[in-house]
Amino acid sequence: MTLPLEGIRVLDLTQVYAGPTCTRILSDLGADVIKVEGLKRMDITRNFVMPENTGKDDYWNRSGYFLLRNGGKRSITLDFGDPEAVDLVKRLVPYADIVAESFTPRVMAKFGLDYESLKEIKPEIIMISLSGYGQTGSWRDFTAYGMGLEPASGISSVTGYRDGPPLRTGISFTDPYSGVVGAGAVLAALYYRRRTGKGQYIDLSEHESAIPVAGYAIMEYALTGRVPERAGNRSEWYAPQGVYRCRGAQTGGGLAEDNWIAITIRNDAEWEAFCHAAGHPEWENGRFGDVLGRFRYHDELDELITSWTRQQDHLEAMHLLQKAGVIAGAVLNPKEVLLDPHLRERGAFDMIDQPDVGVRPVARQLGAKFSAFEPGSARPAPKLGEHNREVLQGMLGLSDEELARLEEQKVIGDTPEGAVPLDVMRMFVQWPTATFQQMGTIAGLDADYREQLGIKGNGK
Amino acid sequence: MPDSALAGTRVVDLSQGIAGPYCARLLADLGAEVIKVEPPEGDYARRLGPFPNDVPHHDRGGLFLHLNANKKSVTLDLETTSGRVVLRKLLANADVLIESETPGLMASRELGFEQLNDEFPQLVYCSVTPFGQTGPYASFKGNSLAAMALSGLMYITGDPGKEPLCTGGEPAEYFGALHAWVAILAALEHRAKTGAGQNIDVSMLEALGCADEYNTTMYAYLGAIRKRFYSRHAIPTYPSEIFPCRDGSIVVIGGATGFPLMMAILIEQPEQEGNPLFQNLWLRFMQWEKFEEILRPYLAEHDWEDLLTRAQELRIPFAAVLDAKTLLENEHLRERGFFEEVEHPELGKVPLAAHPFKMSETPLRVGRSPLLGEETHEVLAEVGYEAEDQLVLRERGVT
Numbered sequence: 001m002t003l004p005l006e007g008i009r010v011l012d013l014t015q016v017y018a019g020p021t022c023t024r025i026l027s028d029l030g031a032d033v034i035k036v037e038g039l040k041r042m043d044i045t046r047n048f049v050m051p052e053n054t055g056k057d058d059y060w061n062r063s064g065y066f067l068l069r070n071g072g073k074r075s076i077t078l079d080f081g082d083p084e085a086v087d088l089v090k091r092l093v094p095y096a097d098i099v100a101e102s103f104t105p106r107v108m109a110k111f112g113l114d115y116e117s118l119k120e121i122k123p124e125i126i127m128i129s130l131s132g133y134g135q136t137g138s139w140r141d142f143t144a145y146g147m148g149l150e151p152a153s154g155i156s157s158v159t160g161y162r163d164g165p166p167l168r169t170g171i172s173f174t175d176p177y178s179g180v181v182g183a184g185a186v187l188a189a190l191y192y193r194r195r196t197g198k199g200q201y202i203d204l205s206e207h208e209s210a211i212p213v214a215g216y217a218i219m220e221y222a223l224t225g226r227v228p229e230r231a232g233n234r235s236e237w238y239a240p241q242g243v244y245r246c247r248g249a250q251t252g253g254g255l256a257e258d259n260w261i262a263i264t265i266r267n268d269a270e271w272e273a274f275c276h277a278a279g280h281p282e283w284e285n286g287r288f289g290d291v292l293g294r295f296r297y298h299d300e301l302d303e304l305i306t307s308w309t310r311q312q313d314h315l316e317a318m319h320l321l322q323k324a325g326v327i328a329g330a331v332l333n334p335k336e337v338l339l340d341p342h343l344r345e346r347g348a349f350d351m352i353d354q355p356d357v358g359v360r361p362v363a364r365q366l367g368a369k370f371s372a373f374e375p376g377s378a379r380p381a382p383k384l385g386e387h388n389r390e391v392l393q394g395m396l397g398l399s400d401e402e403l404a405r406l407e408e409q410k411v412i413g414d415t416p417e418g419a420v421p422l423d424v425m426r427m428f429v430q431w432p433t434a435t436f437q438q439m440g441t442i443a444g445l446d447a448d449y450r451e452q453l454g455i456k457g458n459g460k
Numbered sequence: 461m462p463d464s465a466l467a468g469t470r471v472v473d474l475s476q477g478i479a480g481p482y483c484a485r486l487l488a489d490l491g492a493e494v495i496k497v498e499p500p501e502g503d504y505a506r507r508l509g510p511f512p513n514d515v516p517h518h519d520r521g522g523l524f525l526h527l528n529a530n531k532k533s534v535t536l537d538l539e540t541t542s543g544r545v546v547l548r549k550l551l552a553n554a555d556v557l558i559e560s561e562t563p564g565l566m567a568s569r570e571l572g573f574e575q576l577n578d579e580f581p582q583l584v585y586c587s588v589t590p591f592g593q594t595g596p597y598a599s600f601k602g603n604s605l606a607a608m609a610l611s612g613l614m615y616i617t618g619d620p621g622k623e624p625l626c627t628g629g630e631p632a633e634y635f636g637a638l639h640a641w642v643a644i645l646a647a648l649e650h651r652a653k654t655g656a657g658q659n660i661d662v663s664m665l666e667a668l669g670c671a672d673e674y675n676t677t678m679y680a681y682l683g684a685i686r687k688r689f690y691s692r693h694a695i696p697t698y699p700s701e702i703f704p705c706r707d708g709s710i711v712v713i714g715g716a717t718g719f720p721l722m723m724a725i726l727i728e729q730p731e732q733e734g735n736p737l738f739q740n741l742w743l744r745f746m747q748w749e750k751f752e753e754i755l756r757p758y759l760a761e762h763d764w765e766d767l768l769t770r771a772q773e774l775r776i777p778f779a780a781v782l783d784a785k786t787l788l789e790n791e792h793l794r795e796r797g798f799f800e801e802v803e804h805p806e807l808g809k810v811p812l813a814a815h816p817f818k819m820s821e822t823p824l825r826v827g828r829s830p831l832l833g834e835e836t837h838e839v840l841a842e843v844g845y846e847a848e849d850q851l852v853l854r855e856r857g858v859t
């Protein structure tokens with residue numbers, strides 16, 4: 001089996017979410033991705049989501065958040081604050097096909113690592129910069145977080161309850177979105193390089209990359225002068241559509257009364273099918289009998305539909321309605337997602353045996369199945385600096401003495417040198433989950449979750 | 461004229477709706493020749509609007525333009541044997557086929573991957589559907605809402621006391637489009653090495669699953685089931701959400717360096733620097749209502765652009781909340797040339813979201829969407845159909 005990017009090497013200077021998503025996809029497709037972190041500036045996500053919520057020892061090698069987007073990569077530590085480290089990065093450039101970075105725009109130039117400089121080292125290099133607002137324009141130097149870019153992209157303007165304020169998705173939406181856009185842009189540049197031998201520079205604004213999701217709203221304003229209003233879960237095109245409350249089942253600690261199903265009725269035939277499946281053929285005719293009535297009396301219809309869904313299990317109702325030919329999807333909580341039979345059969349989660357963590361299900365980063373190859377995603381994430389010797393000696397030929405000196409000077413190493421002492425950080429990375437549950441940000445805490453996931457006994 | 465990354469690549473796009481067509485548009489923007497094969501009545505997205513003056517017309521849909529720029533349109537009835545004969549001629553010169561039919565339908569038309577692979581071994585055959593070609597939900601009907609529901613992303617979006625909320629803009633379709641696009645480019649790389657095409661099965665649901673930030677991880681590592689909480693992060697980064705201000709809304713984010721000092725300076729209450737709510741992020745996260753009592757009155761008296769500019773000067777990562785109008789008027793986007801005006805024969809000049817990323821050597825192409833069947837004659841002539849043959853095909857309703 002040949003993976004498409006075998007023989008391609010990526011020097012990965014990105015951190016956190018968008019950039020690592022981009023390079024993780026390249027890694028899964030066969031590229032050798034060398035992730036560069038600084039001891040004073042390690043990827044911050046190494047601090048998030050600890051197994052069993054413990055912050056012991058080298059906790060930064062055990063983070064679930066970090067594993068998700070860095071599985072399969074190699075890790076070296078080089079701090080850009082040190083000129084010698086910058087020099088070593090430059091010496092690695094000739095061995096790379098792609099350099100990926102996600103600093104704010106002024107940073108790479110400051111270190112002499114901008115595209116013009118890299119091109120002098122290696123003319124056919126492909127460089128991608130993933131930044132919040134792009135490399136040009138008056139917002140270029142803005143500090144950007146994914147949480148802010150979704151509202152800035154226009155998506156939040158059409159996300160929210162009816163008559164309510166704009167809302168964000170519960171993830172940093174533009175990060176995974178722009179990360180995938182970045183992977184595609186790099187693949188397109190590789191395709192071009194194969195034909196012409198030429199490298200190039202990709203300026204990816206995470207903000208801009210996601211604006212097309214608001215395409216309908218933009219076109220509505222452009223063609224009609226109207227700014228679309230927030231419509232909750234309703235549809236521009238079909239009625240009824242909504243997310244309806246189901247019977248409250250006890251699926252975990254304190255999860256009663258939070259089960260829901262999404263339903264869309266597109267036409268008369270689907271409405272008829274719904275009424276019969278729900279055991280209410282009498283709803284079929286009368287005021288809801290045609291598409292106009294269903295649009296006009298949507299509120300009343302929602303109450304009627306809820307009177308039925310309220311008595312139903314959300315998963316059973318989904319199967320019942322789908323069998324009748326109606327679009328329905330149970331709203332799954334994260335635990336139900338992990339246990340979902342369809343996603344399990346499709347292999348949406350890899351079981352990854354992470355050293356000092358044990359086996360955990362980890363979501364894939366490319367939602368495609370290929371007939372000719374299997375993307376290599378079931379690999380653990382590297383420990384901080386795990387491949388320092390392998391890369392700096394194996395590739396650049398540094399001697400044992402040089403490596404020892406760099407370690408002495410804390411240019412390289414395997415322990416972070418943050419501003420906050422490590423014993424304080426060990427406390428910080430443990431989350432007050434009981435308090436979270438009290439607040440309501442956590443709906444349930446299962447002590448036996450490893451049994452439930454079938455991973456008991458494999459881990460530590 | 462600058463070169464294009466995918467110049468010389470030919471795509472036959474049989475897909476309808478949003479996911480498949482947007483995937484094909486990204487390939488077209490990169491310079492591939494995309495032949496959009498539509499049923500004689502057109503891609504159903506032609507009926508989805510928005511339309512000028514709200515008058516539906518198959519050549520005046522705004523969403524259709526957004527999803528199908530830079531393509532050629534050929535009408536072809538694939539339910540007929542004659543239509544399929546024409547399609548096979550098109551596939552002889554094609555590198556990629558994209559389809560979005562219910563699983564099994566293409567095979568029933570003898571146009572499934574297995575049926576085409578012998579004759580067209582070079583072809584990269586990509587299916588984009590809500591739930592994929594296999595598994596218990598393969599036969600389910602789906603849309604963006606249902607895929608978002610099953611992905612887990614809806615459960616964590618919205619107010620805790622209300623129903624889970626779907627992100628606007630049909631995000632499952634766009635995520636599906638992106639994953640299909642990346643998968644097709646990967647398959648073209650693979651083909652360059654091996655000479656072989658292949659089958660790609662993209663599921664919108666799984667594309668969304670890839671986007672999940674840490675929610676399944678929280679269960680797999682802590683046994684914790686995260687719940688929606690005003691779209692707030694579980695990670696201690698509060699505040700990181702949208703607040704009302706005098707003239708609209710503003711995204712307030714503290715970031716790594718905003719607290720305690722810079723935020724106190726921003727809201728012109730330097731004494732708050734010593735407030736435990738400013739000093740301690742856990743306390744702020746847990747006693748958020750108290751913190752908001754300080755923040756909200758100040759925001760209510762200031763405009764978003766003023767707040768944004770001053771916060772950024774203090775290196776606090778505030779962000780704007782833009783809508784369709786303010787996006788199109790945004791100075792930064794104008795400076796970067798993100799929107800480009802295209803001239804459409806039915807719609808006149810229309811701004812198009814044109815540059816999701818910029819490539820220095822191979823800039824993305826900017827063009828309009830095709831009228832229904834606009835290139836049928838041209839494309840069929842290229843594969844050898846004389847004018848008389850084309851007339852027969854047209855009169856019999858094949859094209």
